[in-house]
Amino acid sequence: MLDRKFILENADAVKLNCANRHVTADVDGFVKLETERKALQQDLERLQTEANAVSKSIGQAKTPEERESKKEEGRQLREKSGELRAKLDAVEEELDRLQRSIPNMAHPDAPIGADDTSNLRRSLGKTPIPQFLTEQGGFKAVDHVVLGEKLDLIDFEAGARVAGAGFYFLKNEAVLLELALQRYAAGILQTAGFTLTATPDLARNEVLQGTGYIPRGPETQIYSIDGTDLSLVATAEIPLGGMLAGQTVDAETLPIRLCGISHCFRTEAGAAGRASRGLYRVHQFTKVEMFAFTLPEQSEAMHQEMLALECQIFDGLGIPYQVVDTATGDLGGPAYRKFDLEAWMPGRGEAGEYGEVTSTSNCTDYQARRLNARFRMKGEKGTKFLHTLNGTAIAISRALVAILELYQQKDGSVSVPEVLRPFVGKDVIRR
């Protein structure tokens, strides 16, 4: 959420931001209602002051008669303040709804545009796009679904039998690749000062909402557990953000760098018709995630740090990619700025296409305000909201798509990226 006072004092900027993001939010309605709320609050507090004074005087009353008349006076005051409280609660609820619908402000350098066609793309990867037809012995690249079947690495049919479309079994070296990718990413993050964690795969709905995910809506991406207030996490961002929900930390402990390894579960509601063959869009996958809590002045540098780590990880894997600076209209609500890595996937589309493999967002204090995650400066009064950031280190399923398709060879085998060989235990996957 944005700060209420900030919205009130910067209504025009907030409205412009909503327009840039192509989000419809009733900023004027919010301003009007917030002004109303303040007046109501002050009326209520005046009544409470009075009622508190009466209550106190009853304890000191000398005669029973005096007590009784004071009690009656107190009763009436409390009744009136109760009515006001009910009115205030209703206003508060509506206000909260409006406040949540207003997205975070966007970074001034984020490209302005309605959708992903305005995204800024930069080719930064160290690995060139392979030319299978002309350079690698001359053959037509196939996609990971074909490779996965031929090499007995992925069983979609069995997955569908067990859990439905969108689920799969990884088999043989694909399992080793999954483990290897986790180990490889965890090693890089540990070196970079991240604390490694394996998170709960379930979280309370309260925590989901705090991080900006909405369980149980018609459009929800979230699986909920019937009869409980728990949901399956869509990303380790959820439990990692929840770690400091409602907490106040000392500024000296910042920034806090966390790496979370979790399974991720997504209903992918409404995505069924889209071209998303094989492992590209699935209901469950494993992900190594970066998360950080920082001081406000640290968050931009941390965002660059996360992007650089993503580049390091994919350069290390020998995967060609481009970096996308996401346009305002394509940003999620909590994001101030977002960079994606899109990897080259030779089997995607007619002759290969880029496909999203990572995403890193700076949420500034937008998420922390909802989570109520704060920091305290030594020697200073009061507390402020932390900044939060998240970034994908490796989403295993998408990384597998890229690796299988990029490392395929003329004889139908797939070579193993060099950095993964120690963990996989072989150089080539063949049958």
Next chain:
RNA sequence: GGAGAGGUGGCAGAGUGGUCUAUUGCGCGGGUUUGCUAAAUCCGUGAGUCUGUAAGGGCUCCGCAGGUUCAAAUCCUGUCCUCUCCGCCA
């Protein structure tokens, strides 16, 4: 899963319906004393929010959410968490 005990400020720990404001200690900040250190001593010291130029003042907060009452840290209900014991289990 069953039974019991508990959750109070940065920490420890009192407080079982009103009596001045949640007692006190530690820690922290500042003053005094002192050749230095140490010690002693005094003052101050939770968060959120509203109002005010400010000084100040109001309201809310004792795990969380409700309830009873003129009045709740205190009584009642639910819930979450921690600890102890029992059962079950990889």
